[in-house]
Amino acid sequence: MTTDGQSGPIRLLDLGSLPPLRSQTIFHAVGYAMGEGSPDTIMLVSPDAPYVSIGRHQDADREVDLGTCARLGFPVIRREIGGGAVYLDGNQLFTQWIFDAARLPATVEARFALYCDTLVQTYRGLGIAAEYRPVNDIQVAGRKIGGTGAARMDRAEVVVGSLMFDFDVDTMAQVLKVPSEKFRDKVHQTLAEYMTTMRRELGAPPPRETVVARYIAACSEALGRPIEPGALRPDEVALAERLDERFASADWLHEAGGLRRHGVRIHEDVRVAEGAHKAPGGLIRAIVVVREDHIDGIAFSGDFTVEPSTVPVELGEALIGSTLGEADLLARVKGYCQRVQVEAPGVEPGDWVAAVMKATAVELPA
Amino acid sequence: MTQVRGCELPEELYYWIEKHVWVRDEGDDVLTVGITDPAQQLAARVVAVTVKKVGKVLERGQSVATVESGKWVGPVPMPVNGEVIAVNEALATDPTLVNSDPYGTGWIARIKATVWSVQRPELVTGAHGVHEYGAYLESEGISCG
Numbered sequence: 001m002t003t004d005g006q007s008g009p010i011r012l013l014d015l016g017s018l019p020p021l022r023s024q025t026i027f028h029a030v031g032y033a034m035g036e037g038s039p040d041t042i043m044l045v046s047p048d049a050p051y052v053s054i055g056r057h058q059d060a061d062r063e064v065d066l067g068t069c070a071r072l073g074f075p076v077i078r079r080e081i082g083g084g085a086v087y088l089d090g091n092q093l094f095t096q097w098i099f100d101a102a103r104l105p106a107t108v109e110a111r112f113a114l115y116c117d118t119l120v121q122t123y124r125g126l127g128i129a130a131e132y133r134p135v136n137d138i139q140v141a142g143r144k145i146g147g148t149g150a151a152r153m154d155r156a157e158v159v160v161g162s163l164m165f166d167f168d169v170d171t172m173a174q175v176l177k178v179p180s181e182k183f184r185d186k187v188h189q190t191l192a193e194y195m196t197t198m199r200r201e202l203g204a205p206p207p208r209e210t211v212v213a214r215y216i217a218a219c220s221e222a223l224g225r226p227i228e229p230g231a232l233r234p235d236e237v238a239l240a241e242r243l244d245e246r247f248a249s250a251d252w253l254h255e256a257g258g259l260r261r262h263g264v265r266i267h268e269d270v271r272v273a274e275g276a277h278k279a280p281g282g283l284i285r286a287i288v289v290v291r292e293d294h295i296d297g298i299a300f301s302g303d304f305t306v307e308p309s310t311v312p313v314e315l316g317e318a319l320i321g322s323t324l325g326e327a328d329l330l331a332r333v334k335g336y337c338q339r340v341q342v343e344a345p346g347v348e349p350g351d352w353v354a355a356v357m358k359a360t361a362v363e364l365p366a
Numbered sequence: 367m368t369q370v371r372g373c374e375l376p377e378e379l380y381y382w383i384e385k386h387v388w389v390r391d392e393g394d395d396v397l398t399v400g401i402t403d404p405a406q407q408l409a410a411r412v413v414a415v416t417v418k419k420v421g422k423v424l425e426r427g428q429s430v431a432t433v434e435s436g437k438w439v440g441p442v443p444m445p446v447n448g449e450v451i452a453v454n455e456a457l458a459t460d461p462t463l464v465n466s467d468p469y470g471t472g473w474i475a476r477i478k479a480t481v482w483s484v485q486r487p488e489l490v491t492g493a494h495g496v497h498e499y500g501a502y503l504e505s506e507g508i509s510c511g
Contacts, residue, residue: 056439057414082434106506107408108438135437152440
């Protein structure tokens with residue numbers, strides 16, 4: 001689709017592999033360097049080493065285990081795109097659109113629909129039953145394949161995402177800052193369950209050239225415009241060099257955050273969160289996986305005393321499928337306690353529910 | 367309040383239409399700046415706002431704040447040259463004020479304009495300004511609600 005009769009061919013910048021910092025700064029540079037008459041650009045790039053990317057307003061110290069990243073030699077780089085912290089490496093091919101705002105749809109929803117469709121068509125061409133899940137998720141049988149984001153950079157509207165050849169769930173779970181190791185296990189388990197890649201779907205990822213060819217064809221079709229290989233302009237490279245300096249600075253990394261989300265979002269419908277409630281009989285901690293506003297899994301722990309010892313696990317199982325409503329949760333806890341002779345001094349059914357509610361409550365950004 | 371395509375557009379404000387920024391003249395070259403109803407509609411639920419620090423001197427078009435919604439990050443451009451003299455601290459704890467009350471408690475920054483009388487004509491205002499804004503919304507297919 002085009003919204004402007006002046007649109008010519010789209011410039012394709014296939015940059016291969018770049019160092020982590022440049023893999024981020026280059027699309028910002030092309031965005032900010034866009035002037036009147038600059039071409040719209042589709043950029044393809046992978047990092048040549050692993051790193052962690054954090055969202056525009058995230059607080060690095062709060063979201064990322066900076067010690068682990070330092071130990072593993074991963075740079076942590078703030079991007080001017082929203083969303084959450086993510087581990088990235090050479091197994092993702094970033095697909096970045098840097099377009100004059102006049103030549104993309106005006107609403108972010110419509111831009112994502114167009115952008116995600118090209119990724120969906122690419123995956124489908126490779127034999128993966130990908131589906132677009134508005135606003136900006138792509139899923140295969142309920143599992144997310146890659147993330148997307150968007151930003152305005154002067155006159156450019158930028159939409160970014162990736163083609164997922166493979167994804168290192170173990171390392172992703174390691175680099176996030178989490179309240180406990182138990183929580184980390186839950187994040188790991190949920191990532192493994194709710195994320196997918198070309199490797200997972202196909203057994204082995206297809207060659208890069210095959211994927212790129214399909215992607216370019218899908219973009220040309222969706223945008224109704226020719227796509228021609230091009231090169232970076234000297235002013236874009238010069239701006240990228242300046243941005244390298246800024247993006248590598250401690251000031252930029254530790255710029256005050258502001259964005260707070262409760263728990264870790266795995267995809268549009270799935271998140272992992274933790275809550276704790278102090279009952280007279282002890283502290284109850286609940287790590288909860290929420291899927292489409294229902295309980296998908298719960299792990300209870302704490303310093304309460306309960307007999308039989310199977311209660312925390314069984315009670316968690318009894319709550320799977322519950323809505324997040326207090327009444328529904330309480331009915332299920334009471335039902336379980338009636339079936340099983342639960343002895344838990346100082347812990348009432350309402351206390352278990354309170355711990356779950358603490359985890360699942362929507363927290364206002366602070 | 368005037369409504370165009372479902373969007374609130376108060377006539378007493380000044381607008382930089384293409385950037386969806388509003389300005390309220392507080393007198394003595396002091397201006398309050400925010401994003402318009404169509405802008406908050408386009409951005410959807412705002413999750414974070416960062417504003418440049420008080421004392422920062424900026425030119426028209428430079429970013430005075432960055433707004434992040436669930437899916438998009440965008441700048442709030444300075445409508446005229448000036449110095450930031452106050453920022454809306456309430457946005458740090460509740461950025462959704464930008465959505466619920468874009469012209470009131472969701473204001474973003476207060477600035478002291480350098481050359482307000484010179485740059486004022488670059489913005490539109492009054493019934494005519496709202497009409498022009500409405501025409502722009504129509505051409506872009508933007509509506510609120």
